[in-house]
Amino acid sequence: MNFTDELVQWYLQNKRDLPWRNTTDAYIIWLSEIILQQTRVEQGLPYFYRFVEKYPDVSSFAAANEDEVLKLWQGLGYYSRGRNMLKTARLVEEQYHGKFPEKYDDLIKLKGIGEYTAAAIASFSANEAKAVVDGNVYRVLARFFGIYEPINSPAGKRNFQELANNLLNKKNPALHNQVMMEFGAMLCKPKNPACGICPVHTSCVAFTTNATTALPVKLKTVKVRERFLNYFLVTDGDTLLMNKRGDKDIWANMYDLPLIETSSLLPLNELLNLSAAHEIFGPEIKITSQAAPVQKHILTHQRLYIRLIKTETKPIKLEVNWFYTTVENLHSLALPKAIFILIKNIFNL
DNA sequence: AATACGGGGCA
DNA sequence: TGCCCAGTATT
Missing domain, CATH: 3.90.79.10 (Nucleoside Triphosphate Pyrophosphohydrolase)
Structure with a gap:
């Protein structure tokens, strides 16, 4: 089995049961993806439940006012996410008649949706062949392939995205993307990765060269x-x-x-x-x-x-x-x- | 190409 | 403390 097939097997046996994995509703997936930007699953989960309950569809979200949304967002940080969500919900209500877009090229134009989130929504809701590259994917790829190029340089971002695209299983992008992220979050963790039980550690460059703690490389912004x-x-x-x-x-x-x-x-x-x-x-x-x-x-x-x-x-x-x-x-x-x-x-x- | 934007968990 | 988290928008 190759690298990604091994990870799929690992995933099927070890994945968490997360609520946004049980739907292909682009609106619900959008909610979860925005909430999870730079946010741990455990921290975002209660917010996800509250938002789904209060705004079960785009139309109800679009009808909200900003104070209400920000109040519900309270404590989660990065509050522009909440403001952008309202703008996007209203635009979707107007221009897409309340049906949340599923195509990457449409999604990427919306406020608060960048490359990662557009790929996530497109693949999870409609199996569009777009590879997600989030913090987890950077880490997994850098370690497994032994890539020392910084993940936060423009060239590095391009190259990691390209590698992720090449690796993407075009038959099942949704599953592939979930696998890569879950593996990074649960096993190939930033600190103390569980290499001992990793199904691919014998072919992992970082593991075999004892470099897991050194990868991925990230340019630190010298704080002045x-x-x-x-x-x-x-x-x-x-x-x-x-x-x-x-x-x-x-x-x-x-x-x-x-x-x-x-x-x-x-x-x-x-x-x-x-x-x-x-x-x-x-x-x-x-x-x-x-x-x-x-x-x-x-x-x-x-x-x-x-x-x-x-x-x-x-x-x-x-x-x-x-x-x-x-x-x-x-x-x-x-x-x-x-x-x-x-x-x-x-x-x- | 840098920087701002948050709050929380972990070593 | 410093790093990192299912990143994006702005300067």
Whole structure:
């Protein structure tokens, strides 16, 4: 038996009894598929029952108002799904006279229905030969065939869809699609896959090369943190106040200036009214100038908004890592690029 | 081509 | 915490 035939046998013996598998009503399948987008079956199940009960057909859904739909959706997340459903129900009621479309090319045009959902509805309701590729299918294919191409790159998505299409059993697309997803959800799980009882593990590249935990590959979006760095330039022209940075943060052990970090860009007067500012300079701070406009500085994981505030007020208290140095001596201190840029024009560095 | 959009389960 | 879940729309 080949790969997919093995999985069909596994499926027939191990599948869950899920309510949307007992119908070919495109409307009911649509309900289930929208609810299950990025949502675990166990979490979506109670919502599915409530929606079917309240809106047994497209016409009743189309007659609902948005508040009502969103109330029923409450707690499920991704609320645009609910809003899009109402739009789609009304459009189907109008243009399809209440009969939910079953063809992929019609479905893909509807709000809230993308490639996956269109393929799912078309195959489950009318056995149209379209292969579904959801998170489960990505994982099963990446592992079994040992594909290291990222599943969330445009090229990767195309290639996995193409592979899924080639694998699709054209005689029974509905069964094939259910098999692939159920296998991924129940056995070839993201964590702790049950390879020991897997019917195809001897021919699975990931299993035989001990790479199940490495697959599928997913490009992680480097999440960029925003930080607002308010530096104070305390100088008489010949000396200035410096800070030696700690070893945990960016620019570890390098030198910058007295700093107040905020979680947003504060107006200058609000900044100077912070208790942090008062602790350093006392209640009366004389600002010479905001020496530079806010500078944007891009790091790999951080977006820094940096500004320099020049003051004549001497701090009433020095932090442990603060010290006065001469402008001459700046040449011997390791300054981050952003800090160097900030002060180079002031001291003709 | 990236990012926003949610809440929950799991290691 | 970080990852992932029967993805899609928007910028």
